[in-house]
Amino acid sequence: MSILDKRQFFINGAWVDPIQATEFDVINPATEQSIATISMGSEADANAAVSAAKDAFPAFSRTTKQERVELLESIMVAYKKRYDEMASIITQEMGAPKVLSERAQAAVGIGHLQGFIDALKEYEFRQTTPSGDIIQREAIGVCGLITPWNWPMNQMVLKIAPALASGCTMVLKPSELTPLSAMLYAEILHEAGVPAGVFNLINGEGPVVGSALSRHPDVQMMSFTGSTRGGVAVSKDAAETVKRVALELGGKSPNIIFADSDVEKAVKRGTRHVFNNTGQSCNAPTRMLVERSAYDQAKDIAAKVAEQTEVGDPAEEGRHIGPLVSALQYERVQTLIQKGIDEGATLLAGGVGKPEGRNVGYFCKPTVFGDVNNDMTIAREEIFGPVLSIIPFDSEEEAIEIANDTPYGLAAYMDTGCEERAERVADQLRAGMVRINGSDISSGSPFGGYKMSGIGREGGHFGMDDFLEIKAISRP
Known part of the structure; x- marks a missing residue:
């Protein structure tokens, strides 16, 4: 060429x-x-x-x-x-x-x-x-x-x-x-x-x-x-x-999944959203907050989604994800994945290094961490790669507290089977956009965020x- x-x-x-x-x-x-x-x-x-x-x-x-x-x-x-x-x-x-x-x-x-x-x-x-x-x-x-x-x-x-x-x-x-x-x-x-x-x-x-x-x-x-x-x-x-x-x-958007939602559907959708564009989206829901009773189920589902996510040549047809944009971005993502491991998060899928068979190109493994707390680096910093952190919560109030405990405030996501809860929680989230039960913000609606x-x-x-x-x- x-x-x-x-x-x-x-x-x-x-x-x-x-x-x-x-x-x-x-x-x-x-x-x-x-x-x-x-x-x-x-x-x-x-x-x-x-x-x-x-x-x-x-x-x-x-x-x-x-x-x-x-x-x-x-x-x-x-x-x-x-x-x-x-x-x-x-x-x-x-x-x-x-x-x-x-x-x-x-x-x-x-x-x-x-x-x-x-x-x-x-x-x-x-x-x-x-x-x-x-x-x-x-x-x-x-x-x-x-x-x-x-x-x-x-x-x-x-x-x-x-x-x-x-x-x-x-x-x-x-x-x-x-x-x-x-x-x-x-x-x-x-x-x-x-x-x-x-x-x-x-x-x-x-x-x-x-x-x-x-x-x-x-x-x-x-x-x-x-x-x-x-x-x-x-x-x-x-x-x-x-x-x-x-x-x-930037953003470090929370994705709150309540146990009264369709947990399997919500976790699959949220995980795939993080991996979309190889994680290089400012509004990606990279912090998945899951109600304690559904937490183990969510970890299993997210890990399976990561394992099933193919990484391939972007020029070819298919539903795979592509590489990160540059060598510098690849090294940054690798450093933060290793940081998650070093700080004690449980690696459920992926990890450091390139996917098998991808020795050329800035390809990264789709990665999922469980047992994350909101003080860990991977929960605080915008990684801008296909990396998901899953955090448990015990009450609606705690979910809101964790969601808002970030210097960012671009987007927030939520899945619940209770309409009243959806409205109540959305009103308390400090984010410029709130997407409920898989909905999206339309073209022409305001895109932007609170805080940093x-x-x-x-x-x-x-x-x-x-x-x-x-x-x-x-x-x-």
């Missing part, structure tokens, strides 16, 4: 050479082989992109709502034409299995975009208060967007679409591990008719390009998805220019709010 040359950046409606070229290999995590060469941008490249976005802002911010609806609809048409190409690229660059890329990784590019189209059609940018004042919502300005590698299309659409819907211009810095999907999306946006300078793309490292965007005085808003550590860095860099910061960060899981919400009209300023106008 030939190595793709992707060393240019997309600035002001054209692919341009970097000001200072520093090459970087994009690695297929299943083969450990380079599939493309990109350039890592410099502060000068970031400045050029911001300048283009700044110049494009006055005209684009004055477009009508209907014009922006039509633009998003054009993007939808262009995206669908290149849908298969997007799914294939995500499989190659981040190791998502073919079925997952086609049915979920690429599919969210349609679902979320439609959510923003629907929200924009209904959004009121100008309202009058009972006292007669006019409340006007206006595009905030140039936005810096930083997206992660684990769900690349998901996070791009959740930032780019509301920025466009709001009338903002932007500079995107995707993860250097998964830049090819972002570069394809840049082509899609251009084909759809996004005006020159409205969308710009720079590849590079967070401490260089990301920091340059966060510190830039002409950037009015930063939207970041990634690690909590990265979010803190963006916030610190943005503080000097007092710009708005929206953050979607972030600031702000993404999706639908909630996601547009962060990209808008509010102006109050009085008149005699």
Whole structure:
């Protein structure tokens, strides 16, 4: 397979050479082989992109709502034409299995975009208060967007679409591990008719390009998805220019399973959810809290699910999971699995090392720990791998206490046969999203969390709010 040359950046409606070229290999995590060469941008490249976005802002911010609806609809048409190409690229660059890329990784590019189209059609940018004042919502300005590698299309659409819907211009810095999907999306946006300078793309490292965007005085808003550590860095860099910061960060989501639920179904679903995308999802229900009377049953079921979960080539058809995204991520997950063993958790399935027959690629064993307490490292830190920790509880009150005993608050899950309990417990969980009995949050509903899981919400009209300023106008 030939190595793709992707060393240019997309600035002001054209692919341009970097000001200072520093090459970087994009690695297929299943083969450990380079599939493309990109350039890592410099502060000068970031400045050029911001300048283009700044110049494009006055005209684009004055477009009508209907014009922006039509633009998003054009993007939808262009995206669908290149849908298969997007799914294939995500499989190659981040190791998502073919079925997952086609049915979920690429599919969210349609679902979320439609959510923003629907929200924009209904959004009121100008309202009058009972006292007669006019409340006007206006595009905030140039936005810096930083997206992660684990769900690349998901996070791009959740930032780019509301920025466009709001009338903002932007500079995107995707993860250097998964830049090819972002570069394809840049082509899609251009084909759809996004005006020159409205969308710009720079590849590079967070401490260089990301920091340059966060510190830039002409950037009015930063939207970041990634690690909590990265979010803190963006916030610190943005503080000097007092710009708005929206953050979607980590999670250590609890999954409370009460004995009055269909325990077998709940445990199977929860375990498979953790292993989905090889555990590389911020909202994965990695802490399974099980009522004591059903605890032994849950451990047996989860272990069997792990043993039956196949690990395979992401390019092949099938329901298997793929590799972790990089060598660095593989080593981090291995370290935390060993930490669980060392701290006394019972290894029920999986463990350290690669699955049998997978000597090449960053493959990891689906792993389940039992007899975990909430003070253990594997219950406190976001592992971002296919690792499940199962914790017992004796009462509803204890389940809530354990669930909330985390610095994160992104999502929470619950299975119970009692509707009143479901409502009662959901009200007490400190999380931005609560999913009951296998339900899911719809496109257009707010995605985001409490505490160290972030600031702000993404999706639908909630996601547009962060990209808008509010102006109050009085008149005699």
